[in-house]
Amino acid sequence: MNSLELLPVGFIASYVFILGLCVGSFLNVVILRGLSGEEFIFSRSRCPKCLNQLKWYMNIPLISYIFLKGKCAFCKTKISIQYPIVELICGISFLIIYLTFGLTLKTLFLWVIFFLFIAMSATDIKEMVIIDTHAYILCAVGILYSYLNLGDVDIIHSLIGALVGFISMEILANFGKLFCAQRMFGEGDSLIALGLGAIFGYKTFFIVLALSMLIQSLCALPMLSYKACTEYKKNLSYAYLSAFAFIIILFLIDYFKPIENQFMYICSLLVISSILISNLITILEEIKRKKEEIKVVEEEKFNLLPFGPAMIIASVACIFYLPQIKSYILSHFS
Numbered sequence: 207m208n209s210l211e212l213l214p215v216g217f218i219a220s221y222v223f224i225l226g227l228c229v230g231s232f233l234n235v236v237i238l239r240g241l242s243g244e245e246f247i248f249s250r251s252r253c254p255k256c257l258n259q260l261k262w263y264m265n266i267p268l269i270s271y272i273f274l275k276g277k278c279a280f281c282k283t284k285i286s287i288q289y290p291i292v293e294l295i296c297g298i299s300f301l302i303i304y305l306t307f308g309l310t311l312k313t314l315f316l317w318v319i320f321f322l323f324i325a326m327s328a329t330d331i332k333e334m335v336i337i338d339t340h341a342y343i344l345c346a347v348g349i350l351y352s353y354l355n356l357g358d359v360d361i362i363h364s365l366i367g368a369l370v371g372f373i374s375m376e377i378l379a380n381f382g383k384l385f386c387a388q389r390m391f392g393e394g395d396s397l398i399a400l401g402l403g404a405i406f407g408y409k410t411f412f413i414v415l416a417l418s419m420l421i422q423s424l425c426a427l428p429m430l431s432y433k434a435c436t437e438y439k440k441n442l443s444y445a446y447l448s449a450f451a452f453i454i455i456l457f458l459i460d461y462f463k464p465i466e467n468q469f470m471y472i473c474s475l476l477v478i479s480s481i482l483i484s485n486l487i488t489i490l491e492e493i494k495r496k497k498e499e500i501k502v503v504e505e506e507k508f509n510l511l512p513f514g515p516a517m518i519i520a521s522v523a524c525i526f527y528l529p530q531i532k533s534y535i536l537s538h539f540s
Contacts, residue, residue: 222304223297226317227267230296233321234289237328240337256281267293288328296324306526312356316525318347319405323518326398330514336394341401348404358528359407371403371411372396395513402521410524413531417520422513423453 235251251265256278271290278285299320307313322344329335345368351357352364359367375396379389403411427450524531 218309219301219304223301226297226300227293229300229317229321230293230324231265231267231289233296233325233328234292237288237292237325237332240325240340241329241333241335256283267297288332292324292328296321299324302526311354315347315351315354315356319344319351320522322347322401323521326394327515327518330394330512334392334512336392336397336514338394338397341394341397344398344401345404348401351405352407357405357407358410363407363409364404367403367405367407367409367411368400369403370408371399371401374411374415375399391513395517398514398517402517405521406524410528413528413535414517414520414524417523417531418513418516420453421516421519424450425516427453 251259268290271285274285276285276287277283300317303313303316303320307316322340326336326340326344329337329340348357349361349364349368352359353361357364375391375398379391379393379396381390399411399415402414406414427447431447431450
């Protein structure tokens, strides 16, 4: 019996959580210095404001932030809340992966994958930038992950998935030029798709992509509606809210379906669909007007929020719940 198996699960779990916090602390350096282009492996941590090098006890994950009350010990500048959030997310992620898959090679690879997931999400949220190196490493790790039979696809499907993922995102991104004279997604999103295709294969990648768009819609449509309302464009605001409501109803309507009255059920769907179509026309007319004015404002895009985090969230869901997601799709849309 492996000596590690003799240790209490709680002890190992605590160690894994602390390990995740420490990795999260290093991840913060990777994120910030990756954006600034600085070297991050050998240079010591320092305050980005006063540039004083930090003592070792100022770098204890979570604890230092709490005891320093979120301020630099030297210049008293407020420390970004990003630091404890990234550390905590990394610690919790490592712990959940361990509790789900145990002390296995798969767990080790998933730790690396989640490390890259968090890094790419953070840079995308912070600066709407995906660092190419992170995406290329994710692709390489995904291919090796499949080569070692740790995932759900073999090496051939992994390579095909990477190619399909990248090409699909490029097609979708350029398709946006037909409506609003600019890419629907950034170049970095295509690189993320390259890595996700390598991890999941092309079939599951399309599930990830569909979930990503759903997540993006649920987040972006209310924000677009609020923005339109503040600009006194109430018809447009109503159109965005209707599209948002339609998505919610689409997934909930089966739970309220009158079992003995299928005719009313079908009529309800037709009415809801007609409302959605009429409001989509309003949205498309607004986009067309903006395009004709040659004044497409960045915030007016459907991609109001960075799309990378939505892809990452969808990927995490598929890593843990892919069978349940496939079952739901088959039961509701087959």
